[in-house]
Amino acid sequence: MTGRAPTPASAADPSQTSLWVDDAFYARLEAEIAAWQGEGTPVDEATRRACEALLHREARLLDAGRLRDWLALFTDECLYWIPAAPGGGAPRREVSLAFDDRRRLLDRIARLETGSAWSQVPPSRTARLVANVEATAGDAPDEVRVRSTFVVHELRRGVVRALAGWYGHVLRRESGAWKIARKMVNLLECEEGLENLSLVL
Amino acid sequence: MTRARTALAKPKPSRGRFDAYVREDRVHRAIYTDPAIFEEEMTKVFGGTWVYLGHESEIPAPYDFRLGRLGLRPIILTRDRAGAVHALFNRCMHRGATVCREPRGSARSFTCAYHGWTYDCAGRLTGVAYPKAYGPGFDKAALSLREVPFVQTYRGFVFGTMNPAAPALPDYLGNARPLLDRWMDRFPGPIVVRSRAHRMTYRGNWKLAFDNAADAYHAPFSHRSIQEMTTARYGFGRSLSHFAGDPDDGPMYVQSLGGGHTFLDQRPAMGDSLWAQDRPIPGGDAAVAALRARHGDAEAARLLELAVGEGMNLNVFPNLLIIGNQIQVIEPLAVDRTCLTWYATTIASGVPDEINTLRMRMQEDFPNFGEPDDQANFEECQVGLTIPEIEWLDLGRGLRAGEPTDERGVTTGRVTSEVTLRGYLQEWKRLMNADVELTVAVAGRGTDGP
Numbered sequence: 001m002t003g004r005a006p007t008p009a010s011a012a013d014p015s016q017t018s019l020w021v022d023d024a025f026y027a028r029l030e031a032e033i034a035a036w037q038g039e040g041t042p043v044d045e046a047t048r049r050a051c052e053a054l055l056h057r058e059a060r061l062l063d064a065g066r067l068r069d070w071l072a073l074f075t076d077e078c079l080y081w082i083p084a085a086p087g088g089g090a091p092r093r094e095v096s097l098a099f100d101d102r103r104r105l106l107d108r109i110a111r112l113e114t115g116s117a118w119s120q121v122p123p124s125r126t127a128r129l130v131a132n133v134e135a136t137a138g139d140a141p142d143e144v145r146v147r148s149t150f151v152v153h154e155l156r157r158g159v160v161r162a163l164a165g166w167y168g169h170v171l172r173r174e175s176g177a178w179k180i181a182r183k184m185v186n187l188l189e190c191e192e193g194l195e196n197l198s199l200v201l
Numbered sequence: 202m203t204r205a206r207t208a209l210a211k212p213k214p215s216r217g218r219f220d221a222y223v224r225e226d227r228v229h230r231a232i233y234t235d236p237a238i239f240e241e242e243m244t245k246v247f248g249g250t251w252v253y254l255g256h257e258s259e260i261p262a263p264y265d266f267r268l269g270r271l272g273l274r275p276i277i278l279t280r281d282r283a284g285a286v287h288a289l290f291n292r293c294m295h296r297g298a299t300v301c302r303e304p305r306g307s308a309r310s311f312t313c314a315y316h317g318w319t320y321d322c323a324g325r326l327t328g329v330a331y332p333k334a335y336g337p338g339f340d341k342a343a344l345s346l347r348e349v350p351f352v353q354t355y356r357g358f359v360f361g362t363m364n365p366a367a368p369a370l371p372d373y374l375g376n377a378r379p380l381l382d383r384w385m386d387r388f389p390g391p392i393v394v395r396s397r398a399h400r401m402t403y404r405g406n407w408k409l410a411f412d413n414a415a416d417a418y419h420a421p422f423s424h425r426s427i428q429e430m431t432t433a434r435y436g437f438g439r440s441l442s443h444f445a446g447d448p449d450d451g452p453m454y455v456q457s458l459g460g461g462h463t464f465l466d467q468r469p470a471m472g473d474s475l476w477a478q479d480r481p482i483p484g485g486d487a488a489v490a491a492l493r494a495r496h497g498d499a500e501a502a503r504l505l506e507l508a509v510g511e512g513m514n515l516n517v518f519p520n521l522l523i524i525g526n527q528i529q530v531i532e533p534l535a536v537d538r539t540c541l542t543w544y545a546t547t548i549a550s551g552v553p554d555e556i557n558t559l560r561m562r563m564q565e566d567f568p569n570f571g572e573p574d575d576q577a578n579f580e581e582c583q584v585g586l587t588i589p590e591i592e593w594l595d596l597g598r599g600l601r602a603g604e605p606t607d608e609r610g611v612t613t614g615r616v617t618s619e620v621t622l623r624g625y626l627q628e629w630k631r632l633m634n635a636d637v638e639l640t641v642a643v644a645g646r647g648t649d650g651p
Contacts, residue, residue, distance in 0.1 A: 021484035022491070026558070084397035092558045094396040095545035099565050101483040110430040111570055117426040119573035157580075191304065193402035193540040198573040 014076045014102040021101050026092050028139075029079075032182070033088035036147065036168050040136025043144055048135040051146045051171055054178050059128045059150075062200055067109045070200070071102075075172055075179045078102050082185040082201060097190060097197060108200070119198035126199060128152040130167065142173040143181070150185075154199055163201065164188050215245075219633040223626045226600055227593040230586045232629075233406040239536035241633060246519050247272025249637040250461075251360040251373045253521035253530060254278055254288050254349070256544070258357060258393035259305070264322050267305035270532055271349060271361055277301045277311070278359065281323040288349035288361045289324040289644060300346070320346050324644025342645060350642035356385060357392070358521070363639035376458035376611050380515045384523055388507060389551030394528065396545040396561060399568040403541070405579035407520075407533035408629075410541050413575055414516040414524065415455055415463035415621035418598065420444045423574050430570075431480055440480050443470035453616035457624025459609070461518025465621070468512045474502070475509035482562040488555040495553070507552055508559035518625055526564050537583050541576070543568050596622050 014020060042048070054073065061070040074080075082097035083089050091099065100108060111117050132149040146169040153162050168184035185201045187194075222229040222238075232238055246252075248271060255269050255278045266279040268291065275291040277300075291299045293313040300311040300320060310327065312319040317330040324346035332339060349361035353370040355378070360370055371378060385392050403409075413419065421428070421444045431440040443451065452469035472478055488508075492501035510525025522529035532540040545564040547557045586594075599618025606612040614620035 017486045018481065018483050019486040019490065022487035025484075025487075084399070089397060091561075092554070093547070093561070095399065095561045095564050096397075097399065097565075098569055099483055099562060103481060104483055107430060107434060107480065107570070110434055111426045114426040114429045116429065117574060118423065119577040121577075191397065191400070193400040193534075193542075195402045195404070196573055196576065197401075198569075198577075 012076075014078075015106055016103060018101050018103055020077045029088075029091055029182075032139075032145075032168075032170070035139075035145065036087065036184075040134075040145060043135045043137055047144060048133065050178055051135045051144055051169075052133045054171065054180070055130045055133060055146065055148055055167070055169065058180070059130050063126050063128055065123060067112065067200060071105055071109060073180050074102070074105075074183075075174060075181045076102060078105070078180060079182040080105055080185075080200075081183065082187060082190070082197075084190050086190060087186060088184065097187070097194075098185075112198075117198065119196050122156070124199045125155040126152055138170060138172075140172075144171045144178075145169075146171055150201075152199075152201060156196065161195070165190075215634050215636050217634055219630045223630040225623070226597045227595055228622075228626055230588075230592055230594065233408060233583065233586050234536060236536045238633075239406075239533070243272040243533065244639060245632050245635065245637055246629065247533065248274075248363040248639050249367075249632055249635070250364065250519065251353075251362045251367060251370055252519065253517065254352070254359045254361045256357055256394040256528065257286060257354060257359055258391075258395065258549070260286070262307065264307045264309050265305075266301065266308055266322065268301060268303075271363070272533065275299060276349065276361075279322045279324075281321075282309075285323070286352060286354060286359055287323055287644070288352050288359075289320075290347045290349070290641065292347070293318055294326065294344040294346060295329075318344075320644070324348050343643065345644040345646075347641040348644045350640050356381070363641060364637050365640055366637070373460065374517065375460045375462065376609050377460070377462040377464070377515060377517050380458075380464060380513070381517075381523065384511065384513060384515060387511060388548045391549040392546045393549045394544045395547045396564075398545065399543040399572075401541050401543070401568065401572055401576060402534070403539055403576040403579050404537055405539060405576070405583040406536060407531050407539040409579040409582055410522070410531045410539060411516060411519065411625065412622055413579070414514050414522045414529075415465040416619070417444070417448060417453065417455060417465055417467075418617040418619070419575070419578070421448070423578050424571055426574065427570050435480060439478055442478075443467060443472075449615040449617050451616070455614050455616055455618055455621050457612045457614075457620045459611065459624070459628075461625040461628030463514075463516045463518075463621035463625055465514035465616070466512070467514075467616075471512045474506065475511065476502070476505040479509055479563065480566065482559065482566065484562060485559065488559050491555060492553065504552060504556055505559070507548060508556050508563055510563070516621075516625075518628055525567065526560055527567075541572070543572070596626070 058073055080100040084097050112120055129151045130148050135144050135146045138145050148167045150167050151164045165187040170182040171178045172181045222232050259267050260280045263280055263282050266277050269276050269278050277289045277291045279287045291301055293300050295318050298315045300313045310319050310321050319328040321327050326341050326345045352361045428441050453467050456464040458464055515523040520531040526546055528544040530542045596619050599614040599620050604612050604614045604620055612620050
């Protein structure tokens with residue numbers, strides 16, 4: 001798999017357009033679903049630690065409800081994805097529990113910020129653990145695939161529940177810093193009835 | 202035909218008992234909170250009338266199956282070798298264990314994991330372990346799985362009832378039928394269910410979802426966040442902007458269709474292009490570019506309309522909601538717990554693949570940005586309704602507006618009228634006031650009836 005040519009600058013603002021979620025994007029996503037099942041080639045320990053630190057920071061920002069700061073961890077052309085099928089399924093043919101490009105992520109955050117997104121009024125409080133972090137070489141020299149296990153404890157309306165599963169992060173180095181290009185959230189209960197999934201996982 | 206009648210647990214006589222709960226302008230909280238009423242509903246409504254069980258396209262080939270429910274009863278929806286659809290009760294006739302435990306798949310037979318009894322995909326008992334102990338006169342056929350005795354399909358939608366006195370399915374669908382036709386006929390190919398689903402569970406009674414499905418009054422309030430966000434990000438004119446101002450001054454309307462079915466029609470206020478009105482979706486711009494390059498602007502515009510759900514909420518009592526592109530199914534779990542499943546739909550033929558991919562992205566929108574807020578409000582209703590001393594919910598909107606009823610029995614109200622709630626609750630009351638004798642069929646023996 002090779003990297004894609006960047007979208008022409010005239011149409012490139014991914015907060016406003018989604019030209020880049022095209023055939024090639026989906027093809028790459030489908031290839032990635034298969035790649036997550038493989039062992040991969042571990043990256044060096046310093047890189048693994050840097051990736052892990054980014055995941056920890058991400059978890060902290062989400063627990064603090066700092067969604068704008070959280071979004072700043074992502075590349076411009078990014079995906080936040082909760083498949084409805086274990087491991088990913090067929091995103092072109094199947095609905096997902098969430099499939100957010102940058103534009104839809106901005107919709108999501110703006111909606112939560114209105115104060116009238118009743119499913120998050122009052123907002124959930126969360127505490128999340130991210131562990132078992134494995135980092136393997138990605139499809140390009142500046143990309144790493146990071147697989148981890150998560151548990152999110154969520155308190156809402158006096159009830160605590162736990163949501164667990166595994167994250168698949170594709171991180172890309174941009175201007176010397178690791179950013180999240182794609183985040184896949186594989187929930188254990190993705191095929192089951194789920195209460196109020198309005199928090200960001 | 203052979204029927205196994207339910208001889209035990211005869212319910213108390215029903216005649217008129219539920220008149221006290223459903224009045225012309227109000228409804229009693231107990232129908233949302235009383236476990237005993239819920240238990241009766243699981244017989245008289247879920248079983249006593251036609252209930253949507255699934256879509257034929259979910260089990261397209263012989264031997265395909267998927268698990269489901271008729272009310273609280275676990276069923277296996279199967280397609281037998283000859284292609285006929287069955288709704289088998291998922292209960293071994295020996296000791297009662299479920300015989301199928303996979304949510305979906307393909308199987309020529311089901312073998313109970315407990316003692317090894319084996320049934321074919323039409324439910325017939327084909328083998329028991331060590332049969333000698335049952336003696337020489339062992340009637341294996343009598344111990345075939347039980348099945349929903351009346352299963353009928355309307356253009357892919359599979360319904361079942363256990364009530365021999367139920368009307369034929371097309372008659373039951375009644376005034377909902379031409380609207381269901383209209384929903385399907387808009388597309389060049391059959392509408393099918395091939396995708397996963399959003400299964401959204403809430404801590405509230407199942408009727409809160411049916412109430413909401415033709416309730417336009419809630420849209421500007423329950424979904425305020427969508428409208429604020431959309432206007433802030435994309436300007437006024439998209440998404441739910443047609444609810445701005447007093448929606449009763451506009452051309453939208455609601456209808457009580459009779460038989461408990463309800464309809465909310467937003468189409469008259471939605472402008473020329475559904476695609477242009479919806480919020481942008483992931484990959485939308487790429488698909489527009491690809492479709493225009495391949496088909497030209499006019500054809501691309503025509504195709505894009507097929508990615509978007511029409512502004513129809515068509516609700517078939519008690520559990521099937523056709524809303525936008527989705528087939529939504531209400532699954533009661535307990536008096537105060539319900540799963541609302543949104544099955545995404547695909548156009549089986551006649552459109553480029555991009556259109557179906559756009560449909561998937563479109564069908565992620567409301568389950569993320571709309572339904573959770575409704576369900577949060579359902580849950581808060583359930584909390585408020587626990588107060589025993591405050592007994593009634595108000596149903597009065599539009600009651601004194603002189604809403605006309607036509608010769609088909611369809612009553613039309615302005616869009617925020619509660620004529621839909623009043624209408625379906627009359628059917629609910631009729632069913633609850635009637636004593637029914639439900640039956641099950643012995644698989645392999647055939648049935649007559651509706």
